Amino acid sequence: MIDIKGVNKWYGQFQVLTDCTTAIKKGEVVVVCGPSGSGKSTLIKTVNGLEPFQKGDIIVNGTSIADPKTDMSKLRSKVGMVFQHFELFPHLSITENLTVAQVKVLGRSMDEAKKKGLAYLDRVGLSAHANKYPAELSGGQQQRVAIARALSMDPIAMLFDEPTSALDPEMINEVLDVMVSLAKEGMTMMCVTHEMGFAKLVADRIIFMDKGLIEEDCSKTDFFGSPRGERAQQFLAKIL
Numbered sequence: 001m002i003d004i005k006g007v008n009k010w011y012g013q014f015q016v017l018t019d020c021t022t023a024i025k026k027g028e029v030v031v032v033c034g035p036s037g038s039g040k041s042t043l044i045k046t047v048n049g050l051e052p053f054q055k056g057d058i059i060v061n062g063t064s065i066a067d068p069k070t071d072m073s074k075l076r077s078k079v080g081m082v083f084q085h086f087e088l089f090p091h092l093s094i095t096e097n098l099t100v101a102q103v104k105v106l107g108r109s110m111d112e113a114k115k116k117g118l119a120y121l122d123r124v125g126l127s128a129h130a131n132k133y134p135a136e137l138s139g140g141q142q143q144r145v146a147i148a149r150a151l152s153m154d155p156i157a158m159l160f161d162e163p164t165s166a167l168d169p170e171m172i173n174e175v176l177d178v179m180v181s182l183a184k185e186g187m188t189m190m191c192v193t194h195e196m197g198f199a200k201l202v203a204d205r206i207i208f209m210d211k212g213l214i215e216e217d218c219s220k221t222d223f224f225g226s227p228r229g230e231r232a233q234q235f236l237a238k239i240l
């Protein structure tokens with residue numbers, strides 16, 4: 001589903017990604033972890049074309065990101081992305097947040113978009129809040145709306161970049177619960193997160209990044225079970 005092949009990226013002289021190679025199969029859940037500044041956000045953003053890269057390629061469901069002929073907005077609409085800071089449109093109601101891209105990007109009718117958006121809003125347990133504005137919801141609720149909004153586009157895969165790290169502790173589980181249920185339903189997911197409980201529960205694979213390199217790419221049994229490389233061990237010792 002997602003084939004990352006020798007991706008290299010530089011900011012000026014600084015190499016932020018070095019020969020990153022991995023593949024994510026349909027239905028697989030991959031957790032990406034590693035120290036701050038190791039390139040996790042940059043890597044995940046290259047997958048839906050939000051960050052350009054200078055060398056290598058990423059094939060998403062058969063479409064090459066490096067190919068200049070690729071329609072990036074079409075590709076981006078197929079890969080859902082959820083960020084640390086929810087990024088809902090503050091001036092739009094929850095319903096409008098859920099429908100705007102469906103109508104503008106996918107060309108759905110407003111009726112169809114509303115039906116789909118509200119069904120996903122119900123799924124994340126927030127149908128009572130359809131007419132509110134983002135600022136009227138808690139952080140955990142806003143993040144669940146952001147997930148419902150991404151799902152409304154019928155994505156072939158979902159990318160998460162530290163979706164719970166800006167939340168108060170009591171709100172983390174309500175977001176993780178939604179992610180767990182998605183994972184169990186077979187959604188293809190790439191999740192940057194330090195929630196190792198989530199990783200242990202649903203991850204098929206763990207990628208550990210350090211200084212722009214994929215240092216470990218293994219099953220969760222191997223990652224948590226047997227001693228890993230020194231950097232991964234140090235990292236795990238700090239967060240567990």
Ligand code: ADP
Nearest residue numbers: 011014016034035036037038039040041042043
């Ligand atoms: P992570 O998500 O693992 O914390 P990032 O992918 O955000 O790491 O960043 C990786 C490195 O790239 C960091 O050293 C960061 O300072 C640098 N970086 C990120 N964005 C930019 C940018 N726009 N210009 C220059 N350097 C950047």
Ligand code: MG
Nearest residue numbers: 040041042162
């Ligand atoms: Mg980051």
